[in-house]
Amino acid sequence: MSFIRKFIEQETINRRKFLLASAMGIGGAAAAGAFGAGPVRAALTDPTIAWSYRNRTNPYWNEIVSGGEAFVESMGKPKGDLVHLINDGSSEKSLADVKALLAKENGNVALAIDTNDAPNCRPVVEAVAASKGYVSTIWNKTDDLHPWDFGDHYVSHMTWSDLGPAEQTARILFDKMGGKGGVVGLGGIASNNPAIERKQGLLNAMKDYPDIELLDYQAADWDTQKANQIMSSFLTRFGDEIKGVHCANDTIGYGVLEALRAEGLQGVIPIVTYDGNPQAVELVIKGDIEATVFTNPHWGGGITAALAYYAATGLFKPSDEPHASREFYGPTIMITPNDAKAFKAEYLDSVPTYDWKDFWGPGNGQIHY
Amino acid sequence: MSQFMTRENLQKWAPLLVLIALILFFSAANPNFLSVRNFARITMAATPALMISLGITFIIIMGSIDLSMEGAVAVCAVVFATLFLSLGGVLNSWAWVALPAALVVGSIFGLINGLVHVRLKIPSFMASLSMGFVGIGLSLLMTGGDRIRVEDPIFRSLLTERVLNFPLMVYFAGLALLVAWFIQSRTRIGRNFYAVGGGEELAHASGLNVNRVRVIGFMIAGVFYALGALFAVARIGIAETATGYNLMFISITSVVVGGTALWGGIGGVWNTLVGVLIVNVIANGMIVIGLPRYVQDGVLGVLVILAVYLSTDRKSLAFVK
Numbered sequence: 281m282s283f284i285r286k287f288i289e290q291e292t293i294n295r296r297k298f299l300l301a302s303a304m305g306i307g308g309a310a311a312a313g314a315f316g317a318g319p320v321r322a323a324l325t326d327p328t329i330a331w332s333y334r335n336r337t338n339p340y341w342n343e344i345v346s347g348g349e350a351f352v353e354s355m356g357k358p359k360g361d362l363v364h365l366i367n368d369g370s371s372e373k374s375l376a377d378v379k380a381l382l383a384k385e386n387g388n389v390a391l392a393i394d395t396n397d398a399p400n401c402r403p404v405v406e407a408v409a410a411s412k413g414y415v416s417t418i419w420n421k422t423d424d425l426h427p428w429d430f431g432d433h434y435v436s437h438m439t440w441s442d443l444g445p446a447e448q449t450a451r452i453l454f455d456k457m458g459g460k461g462g463v464v465g466l467g468g469i470a471s472n473n474p475a476i477e478r479k480q481g482l483l484n485a486m487k488d489y490p491d492i493e494l495l496d497y498q499a500a501d502w503d504t505q506k507a508n509q510i511m512s513s514f515l516t517r518f519g520d521e522i523k524g525v526h527c528a529n530d531t532i533g534y535g536v537l538e539a540l541r542a543e544g545l546q547g548v549i550p551i552v553t554y555d556g557n558p559q560a561v562e563l564v565i566k567g568d569i570e571a572t573v574f575t576n577p578h579w580g581g582g583i584t585a586a587l588a589y590y591a592a593t594g595l596f597k598p599s600d601e602p603h604a605s606r607e608f609y610g611p612t613i614m615i616t617p618n619d620a621k622a623f624k625a626e627y628l629d630s631v632p633t634y635d636w637k638d639f640w641g642p643g644n645g646q647i648h649y
Numbered sequence: 650m651s652q653f654m655t656r657e658n659l660q661k662w663a664p665l666l667v668l669i670a671l672i673l674f675f676s677a678a679n680p681n682f683l684s685v686r687n688f689a690r691i692t693m694a695a696t697p698a699l700m701i702s703l704g705i706t707f708i709i710i711m712g713s714i715d716l717s718m719e720g721a722v723a724v725c726a727v728v729f730a731t732l733f734l735s736l737g738g739v740l741n742s743w744a745w746v747a748l749p750a751a752l753v754v755g756s757i758f759g760l761i762n763g764l765v766h767v768r769l770k771i772p773s774f775m776a777s778l779s780m781g782f783v784g785i786g787l788s789l790l791m792t793g794g795d796r797i798r799v800e801d802p803i804f805r806s807l808l809t810e811r812v813l814n815f816p817l818m819v820y821f822a823g824l825a826l827l828v829a830w831f832i833q834s835r836t837r838i839g840r841n842f843y844a845v846g847g848g849e850e851l852a853h854a855s856g857l858n859v860n861r862v863r864v865i866g867f868m869i870a871g872v873f874y875a876l877g878a879l880f881a882v883a884r885i886g887i888a889e890t891a892t893g894y895n896l897m898f899i900s901i902t903s904v905v906v907g908g909t910a911l912w913g914g915i916g917g918v919w920n921t922l923v924g925v926l927i928v929n930v931i932a933n934g935m936i937v938i939g940l941p942r943y944v945q946d947g948v949l950g951v952l953v954i955l956a957v958y959l960s961t962d963r964k965s966l967a968f969v970k
Binding site: 336341499513514535542 | 679681686687690694785793794795796798808809816884885886887890891892894929933934937938939943
């Protein structure tokens with residue numbers, strides 16, 4: 281039974297360490313107060329920059345992180361200096377990683393994070409604020425949580441509203457169809473917020489087009505293979521009735537295009553997608569896709585890290601900024617065959633060098649609930 | 650009556666009956682279902698899954714399990730696409746070398762898988778699951794998360810060219826099915842799979858090198874995974890880490906629903922063909938009759954329970970773990 285004894289001993293030591301650490305923490309805070317550091321601690325020097333995200337398999341997150349790396353490099357550091365906290369879709373791991381990093385760096389952290397789901401945002405932000413680090417979040421946050429409730433330590437939150445752009449792609453699609461005929465839709469994972477908004481965008485656009493009929497809308501889970509299979513089944517079910525396809529993202533669009541290609545229908549049935557991945561932009565130039573929407577994840581990944589970093593180093597004081605600078609929508613750029621070439625030249629052929637101190641220029645205004 | 654309704658008979662014919670019943674049901678619900686064009690679509694969607702399922706069939710017949718297919722497919726697809734593009738990107742140049750190279754990569758992957766399982770004495774589900782993760786990581790390392798487009802019209806003719814209304818890839822898949830059937834029924838290694846699955850101790854006592862059979866089994870499975878990867882790339886025109894996504898669930902479901910017993914020794918490639926068709930008919934039919942797609946996962950789950958129930962001789966089982 282020695283392992284049980286060992287475990288108990290270890291736990292006892294851990295608890296002792298924890299108590300000591302807490303006492304020191306309180307003492308330290310008191311001492312800092314006594315020496316007149318003020319309610320806001322002086323800016324951090326050379327904080328560790330970290331990005332916490334799902335994983336790199338997904339092209340979207342890959343772009344986000346490449347932006348984070350570009351930002352780190354812009355300061356003359358090797359991109360390996362960016363700490364990657366990969367949660368693989370687990371909120372528990374996301375929070376545990378953040379806490380571990382805060383403990384290791386003693387709070388000297390500038391963190392950019394998507395907390396994986398909305399409820400996880402609060403504990404993450406609270407943990408960072410408690411150890412006087414700085415955090416900027418994207419995508420997931422509950423509506424009752426606001427950066428300005430945490431002084432300077434919760435720097436900013438950025439998200440993207442897909443409702444408007446998805447509606448716009450639907451209008452482009454309907455116009456291409458001549459304003460009448462049957463449409464099928466392929467959505468993302470049904471419970472995902474962007475999937476819900478992109479579907480709603482399609483439905484909103486339909487109100488102005490009485491002759492457009494939505495034949496069916498199925499969840500393709502953002503997956504190319506699934507989308508391919510669903511589209512070919514749609515062709516069986518509706519045949520010639522299908523005059524247009526609304527896809528919730530580019531990867532779904534690729535699967536749909538191939539299902540159409542297999543039937544010799546490529547270019548006959550117009551499709552619109554979302555996300556503006558480089559390959560989708562190529563397809564827009566070729567005329568295979570009528571429209572996609574670029575949300576500039578590279579900029580999003582860089583600027584989120586930059587916000588946390590420059591707030592931490594004291595370049596700006598978040599609490600002096602208006603609310604619109606602390607909760608804002610990310611950029612969306614519509615890409616159609618007319619402007620796809622120009623878009624590609626500007627954003628894709630060479631990744632633009634962004635001014636990582638222009639925090640709010642490309643954004644889309646304050647988040648409204 | 651009872652003569653025909655024996656468990657053996659039921660076990661043997663139930664999958665085919667289920668397939669026929671499903672086809673009749675979907676056709677009654679929507680006549681469009683019963684058309685050559687739709688069967689072409691179903692078979693087209695089924696080809697990559699059929700290859701993976703054939704590979705895993707041999708492993709399951711041996712009484713082992715292989716969960717590495719998603720990683721293996723990702724690696725094979727990415728290696729194929731990378732090599733194909735770097736050697737010219739069109740099939741009528743040296744780029745054709747990428748095709749056999751992918752099969753070699755698949756067999757090597759299977760070899761490592763088998764050796765980890767046999768030499769390190771790690772249970773096959775754990776060894777292969779881990780190898781699957783290694784494969785995903787490896788392909789991610791090679792692609793950096795990007796997708797590789799394979800647009801050569803000659804390679805893509807596997808999808809776009811049709812003979813008698815069915816795309817070329819369906820015929821190649823049929824050929825691979827015959828090869829699998831040949832391995833199963835006409836070769837010594839095929840019979841040895843059944844020997845190992847039917848009773849490993851007995852096979853060992855009869856002088857069979859069980860470990861060797863296992864390793865060869867994983868290698869053959871690896872080659873079929875590579876074939877599946879090639880068909881998947883031909884179907885979508887994209888090679889990426891996610892190429893193998895979802896194939897673990899689909900292939901194992903197909904094999905089990907087809908009537909190959911998880912305990913080993915029973916079933917074969919024809920069962921697998923029926924199983925793959927059942928799974929794909931459901932996937933297609935659900936959409937064709939207008940049910941939400943997520944219902945299909947539930948239906949498949951019920952079918953798996955039913956299939957395992959039918960293929961299990963409960964009298965011989967003292968306990969289930």
